[in-house]
Amino acid sequence: MPKTSKRIYLDYAATTPVDSRVIKVMLSYFSERFGNTMSLHSFGQEAKQALEESREVVGSLIKTKPTEIIFTGSGTESNNLALKGIAFANRKNGRHIIISQIEHPSVLEAAKWLESQGFKITKLPVDRHGLINLNNLKKAIKKDTILVSIIHANNEIGTIQRISEIGKICKGKGVYFHTDATQSFGKVPIDVNKMNIDLLTANSHKMYGPKGAACLFVREGTKIEPLLHGGGHEAGLRSSTVNVAAIAGFAEAARICKREMKKEVKRLIKLRDKLIKGVLEKIEESHLNGHPKKRLPNNTNFWFSFVEGESLVIQLDLLGISASTGSACSSAKLEPSHVLLAIGSKPHQAHGSLRLTLGRWTKEKDIDYVLKVLPGIIGRLRKISPFKKR
Amino acid sequence: MNTLYSKEIMKHFRHPRNVGKMKNYDGLGKIGNLLCGDILWLYIKVGKDKKGREIIKKASFSTFGCTIAIANSSLITTMIKGKTLGEAMKITKEKLLKRLGKVPPFKIHCSLLAVDGLSEAIYDYFLKNKKEIPKELQKRHERIQKHLKIIEERYKEYVSLEKKILEK
Structure with missing residues (x-):
């Protein structure tokens, strides 16, 4: 489309x-x-x-x-x-x-x-x-x-x-x-x-x-x-x-939506779970935000230690991937996401958050691409970060 | 192509220069806080030029932060290399902003991180070498430290957390 x-x-x-x-x-x-x-x-x-x-x-x-x-x-x-x-x-x-x-x-x-x-x-x-x-x-x-x-x-x-x-x-x-x-x-x-x-x-x-x-x-x-x-x-x-x-x-x-919901939900859950599993396996110190089961079929939200989300979103954009973050640096108010704070995230955890939401035109190869490039981007940003040398 | 940031910002963000911690540095400026999300450590190595003036021989940085924080950390290390300490101190926030190009208004404060980091690194060098600290630099140092204290007071819990993470 x-x-x-x-x-x-x-x-x-x-x-x-x-x-x-x-x-x-x-x-x-x-x-x-x-x-x-x-x-x-x-x-x-x-x-x-x-x-x-x-x-x-x-x-x-x-x-x-x-x-x-x-x-x-x-x-x-x-x-x-x-x-x-x-x-x-x-x-x-x-x-x-x-x-x-x-x-x-x-x-x-x-x-x-x-x-x-x-x-x-x-x-x-x-x-x-x-x-x-x-x-x-x-x-x-x-x-x-x-x-x-x-x-x-x-x-x-x-x-x-x-x-x-x-x-x-x-x-x-x-x-x-x-x-x-x-x-x-x-x-x-x-x-x-x-x-x-x-x-x-x-x-x-x-x-x-x-x-x-x-x-x-x-x-x-x-x-x-x-x-x-x-x-x-x-x-x-x-x-x-x-x-x-x-x-x-x-x-x-x-x-x-009504006509295609049943099939689409199944398809998205499969892609979503592949993405979640892949990210958590491939990237050290990565964590899932939100409920492991009671979650939208198309939603994933992670946080990565030692990485700031705004720069992560811009890095991903350079590679053609459009994502979103709850980092304070991304908001005009310069406050971390109220949702992430409400679930008990500390500000530095909210800063390192990344939301990837899937939809009707998301293909499995898109998920594969994200899984291929994301670890490298996180690694680069961590190398720049004073928190941890990798 | 993303048009949120200028070409100069993206250039330094994509290919940051002088990344990493420095061994045997002469001055280190630590600036920023986890709450706002930007932390910069700026290292300088000081030497002498042919005329015997003290110049910045090398500079490097480590930054946890947004696109602009990373870009201006990189930019400032390229700007100060070879400069005398006096010249380096003359790099103002306005000058850095001008070099960075278009900056979204709410991101301007992130662009100032590097100027304060440099100022603190030079201060650290003067202090360690028991040199007389210029009045202007002393004033800047006090302002930066005062600001840090306010944040520390306001967000005690997070500041102790920050220390814990950094000590890891």
């Missing part, structure tokens, strides 16, 4: 290329079926029909009713809508919200802002693999708790939470449960009813759809306020002229 020649893209958790089958579907919505979904004429109704079909397809992936899908412009927007929307609609019942320490910044920062507005936030810690403790969660839920928001699969270390158990606890206590499923939607099976999820964030550009389309599943009967007021689109929860092309692309991407 993507004609990026000799570059090997292993940063699928950051974003994915758009599948050509998705682009094909999208094209007609730019100049032919370009109508405004609110218009009464046939252009408008064509667009409206595409929107409603998309709602059904996207919802079917996680077993929702079509009307429970609210399309938004980004995962960040969906997370903001979930937290702020629930907080303001339910503040008469309480002002306490529970999240985890390893949420995406869009949840962390929204929660921080809510704190400034008089809400109370509890951040649950995680164990060394990135799992929250279910007893801690039970204890944390108080009379005034209105929402629990726990990320389904973490974007950095790939750890998948015990989401069904969390859902059950929340249901038992009568609090809303939101999960940010940006990384897991379309990659692993999700059933919002069996898992007792009330709100769920999903995002198109992490699953081979275009950027600019995402959604929030909102269970029927949930009390929630919109962030955007206006023409009353998306059942009044998200006013804005609907980006039909992107949403139709999102739906097509969801359709493909």
Whole structure:
């Protein structure tokens, strides 16, 4: 698919290329079926029909009713809508919200802002693999708790939470449960009813759809306020002229994921485990971050002693491999990744972290190439490092 | 090609010059901290030129850090070789930045590591050889040490960890 020649893209958790089958579907919505979904004429109704079909397809992936899908412009927007929307609609019942320490910044920062507005936030810690403790969660839920928001699969270390158990606890206590499923939607099976999820964030550009389309599943009967007021689109929860092309692309991407999920999960797990095994065997003092089993099929995250991750990513880039790191040196804030610190990594361990995330176009020969060149790069950087002479 | 960094930075990052610890060095500057992620050890060997002035005969470095930290460590060792100590001390942060080319704003502080490392290496040489330490150098040394102390105070746990790793 993507004609990026000799570059090997292993940063699928950051974003994915758009599948050509998705682009094909999208094209007609730019100049032919370009109508405004609110218009009464046939252009408008064509667009409206595409929107409603998309709602059904996207919802079917996680077993929702079509009307429970609210399309938004980004995962960040969906997370903001979930937290702020629930907080303001339910503040008469309480002002306490529970999240985890390893949420995406869009949840962390929204929660921080809510704190400034008089809400109370509890951040649950995680164990060394990135799992929250279910007893801690039970204890944390108080009379005034209105929402629990726990990320389904973490974007950095790939750890998948015990989401069904969390859902059950929340249901038992009568609090809303939101999960940010940006990384897991379309990659692993999700059933919002069996898992007792009330709100769920999903995002198109992490699953081979275009950027600019995402959604929030909102269970029927949930009390929630919109962030955007206006023409009353998306059942009044998200006013804005609907980006039909992107949403139709999102739906097509969801359709493909649904159809190919079983096979793809198997294929990716095989490649992922080969990569993990190879790295740990070939490179001295290399370690795996995240859960050994409960992890996304496409996620690997390592840390290497005596090596700094930013320079490692640039070295890999020079050899055509696109990767990512949680090193402080790579962030504008110059702070190590909050996720790695939360699982107990010391700053120097977080500095030496490397995330390689696989996807639809990752081949076994790509993994072989990484395994061939990575030990040499690590060796070179260690030679420069004052920590250890090799 | 990655356009995050300038050609000069990438040149030194890909092929760093003067890498490694130096035996029988005359001055060693240790700078940086694990918390921010950059550590530089800069070694100098001092000799005399034909006019009898003290010059830097050799320089080398060991760096744990990001692309820019490695690149500017390498760059500064090439800049100071053959220079008198006085000339070397005149290499300012601005001069180094100019040589490095485009630096992302939040990475500027990493580019300054090498200047402080050099300053500390020369200070170490003066101190060991019981030479009179120029006022400017003394001031710089105090500023660097003060900064180090603040970090040590703030992150006691990590600093002791750093020592443990380095002693390995």
